[in-house]
Amino acid sequence: MWTFIQNLDDSCLIVIDGQTVLSGRLGDMATRIVTVPVTPGPHSIELRFTENTGGDGPWSGVIPWAIGIKEGAVSTTWQDYAMLADPGDGSLLTTGLPADYSDDSFDLASGATLDLGGGECAIGTLTGDGTVANGTFAPGSVYRVKIDGATSTCVTFNGVDLANLTVMPADAASAEPTATTYVIASGSINTKPALSGFPSKYKLIIGGNGTQLMLTSQGGAVLLLK
Numbered sequence: 001m002w003t004f005i006q007n008l009d010d011s012c013l014i015v016i017d018g019q020t021v022l023s024g025r026l027g028d029m030a031t032r033i034v035t036v037p038v039t040p041g042p043h044s045i046e047l048r049f050t051e052n053t054g055g056d057g058p059w060s061g062v063i064p065w066a067i068g069i070k071e072g073a074v075s076t077t078w079q080d081y082a083m084l085a086d087p088g089d090g091s092l093l094t095t096g097l098p099a100d101y102s103d104d105s106f107d108l109a110s111g112a113t114l115d116l117g118g119g120e121c122a123i124g125t126l127t128g129d130g131t132v133a134n135g136t137f138a139p140g141s142v143y144r145v146k147i148d149g150a151t152s153t154c155v156t157f158n159g160v161d162l163a164n165l166t167v168m169p170a171d172a173a174s175a176e177p178t179a180t181t182y183v184i185a186s187g188s189i190n191t192k193p194a195l196s197g198f199p200s201k202y203k204l205i206i207g208g209n210g211t212q213l214m215l216t217s218q219g220g221a222v223l224l225l226k
């Protein structure tokens with residue numbers, strides 16, 4: 001979550017991920033504050049400024065710069081904000097993503113996306129029905145599949161290298177599947193992950209022209225019908 005503060009002559013526009021989050025009208029120079037919740041990972045930002053007549057730049061002499069930024073929730077104290085300016089190395093608004101989430105659990109609700117930020121990330125435990133995007137799993141990363149009768153969780157992988165991922169049961173019941181085949185992941189299945197903790201008759205296969213990862217006990221040739 002980031003908060004922006006604006007106080008300038010004449011007005012500005014801030015657009016994040018294509019959504020206008022702050023829009024000052026021409027000549028409307030009063031202080032405006034807006035908080036923007038964003039998920040971890042890269043986001044696009046667009047800043048526009050306008051000048052009508054007279055002076056321009058910081059307004060009122062109270063805040064020495066036009067736009068400030070702080071991490072976290074709103075503060076009405078302008079000193080809590082930093083001037084929105086690049087130090088000259090292109091690092092403005094850029095933060096490094098930690099690559100080690102090996103002590104963390106991610107239970108992805110349906111519709112939620114975990115963006116790996118384009119790098120290699122160690123994930124302690126991954127569960128749920130959401131999406132993982134944009135990156136590579138580091139060795140030791142685990143996807144725990146929750147099985148309930150004939151159904152299972154199904155994470156969607158978009159642009160993620162699964163080579164270092166290990167699939168394991170989420171709990172004791174999940175370790176005793178009753179159905180023959182479960183679709184445990186969808187999206188872009190580029191590599192078959194390792195499998196551990198399930199009865200030995202179960203194995204992983206990639207189906208649906210690389211769009212499904214299946215946990216199955218079916219032996220011999222598997223015929224996939226569309």
Ligand SMILES: [Ca+2]
Nearest residue numbers: 010053054055
């Ligand atoms: Ca002006």
